Amino acid sequence: MSTITIVGAGSWGSGLSLILADNKNLVKIYDLDKDLIKEINSSHTNERYLPGSKLPNTIVGYTDLKSALEGSEVVLTVVPTKVMRQALKSVNEALDHEVVFVNASKGIEPVSFKRVSEIVFEEIAPEKIKGFVALTGPSHAEEVIKRQLTVVSSASDDLELAKFVQVLFNNDEYFRVYTLNDLIGAELGSSLKNIIALAAGILNGLGYGDNAKAALITRGLAEMRRLAVKAGAKEETLFGLTGIGDLIVTATSLHSRNYQAGLKIGSGKNLQETLASMTMVVEGVRSCEAAYQFAKELHVEMPITFAVYDVLFNQREPKDAIKELMQRNLKSE
Numbered sequence: 001m002s003t004i005t006i007v008g009a010g011s012w013g014s015g016l017s018l019i020l021a022d023n024k025n026l027v028k029i030y031d032l033d034k035d036l037i038k039e040i041n042s043s044h045t046n047e048r049y050l051p052g053s054k055l056p057n058t059i060v061g062y063t064d065l066k067s068a069l070e071g072s073e074v075v076l077t078v079v080p081t082k083v084m085r086q087a088l089k090s091v092n093e094a095l096d097h098e099v100v101f102v103n104a105s106k107g108i109e110p111v112s113f114k115r116v117s118e119i120v121f122e123e124i125a126p127e128k129i130k131g132f133v134a135l136t137g138p139s140h141a142e143e144v145i146k147r148q149l150t151v152v153s154s155a156s157d158d159l160e161l162a163k164f165v166q167v168l169f170n171n172d173e174y175f176r177v178y179t180l181n182d183l184i185g186a187e188l189g190s191s192l193k194n195i196i197a198l199a200a201g202i203l204n205g206l207g208y209g210d211n212a213k214a215a216l217i218t219r220g221l222a223e224m225r226r227l228a229v230k231a232g233a234k235e236e237t238l239f240g241l242t243g244i245g246d247l248i249v250t251a252t253s254l255h256s257r258n259y260q261a262g263l264k265i266g267s268g269k270n271l272q273e274t275l276a277s278m279t280m281v282v283e284g285v286r287s288c289e290a291a292y293q294f295a296k297e298l299h300v301e302m303p304i305t306f307a308v309y310d311v312l313f314n315q316r317e318p319k320d321a322i323k324e325l326m327q328r329n330l331k332s333e
């Protein structure tokens, strides 16, 4: 049994808290949202993010970060990547001992192109980090909270640590965890796929069908792979759970908020209207901005990502962006 502090009690933080509690760990969950923590402690529910679900009553919610981190061996971060740096600064201030950092958020920081692991090592004092693991793969909180079968990867440059986190989260009944020794590939794959999920929603919003979606997923994976490999990932990682696996689940499911956001944009809403209508974080928007800048810097061709960027940030009509993609120079696959 381990003591784990989860930072972020939204849909995925709550989903992961269920697994850790089912595995008989001591689970402390922290969030800035006082009403949410009150609800978790009193009725053991999270109606805003996971309506109709029940959390184990062994999970204890905190609004005081110092108390949440007391006695903890593992800190699991599950906040939108937009606020990750700020959240980590607060953790660093409140933490007075060494812990393993596990991250389950998915995204890349615009301008710096930093992955979450890099942000963690920048913001947390070295004597407080035992190591870093990314827990990622095809997983919707809406299914995990119902204990539906899910398989993800525990990725780290330190294989022993990846194994520790594998055992911590693995549940024989519904949550299987593999280890993966390619942190760059895991973090980039699971962030870049959100851009393709936005594109999949846009296609459906415009009324295109399965042929278009299959082509998008296949060609989307090709450009995800090009960028990730240029940035140092192993090519085979993009064909695993954190690459194609996560891409499939996000680009084909109504649970995906990136797909949902794309659907609204394809149906004629602009980015501001779309984001204002979403209750949960849409990571693909920021990751698209970061990937666009990163691809330019590394001279990597990413036509779909560039088209999504134009639609999101340059008010390009989705239909015109698709026309341009279809009219690119003919070439071999």
Ligand SMILES: NC(=O)c1ccc[n+]([C@@H]2O[C@H](COP(=O)([O-])OP(=O)(O)OC[C@H]3O[C@@H](n4cnc5c(N)ncnc54)[C@H](O)[C@@H]3O)[C@@H](O)[C@H]2O)c1
Pocket: 007, 008, 009, 010, 011, 012, 013, 030, 031, 032, 033, 036, 049, 078, 079, 080, 081, 083, 086, 087, 104, 105, 106, 107, 139, 140, 141, 142, 279, 280, 281, 283
């Ligand atoms: N929802 C899923 O099924 C799912 C699955 C896999 C990965 N993810 C990833 O997990 C991350 C979080 O997604 P989510 O769906 O849980 O988001 P969410 O919008 O449901 O919840 C985010 C939570 O973070 C809290 N928060 C914000 N700033 C904070 C801070 N400084 N300290 C503590 N808490 C803070 C918010 O109050 C909110 O409760 C995203 O990167 C997402 O891509 C989500």
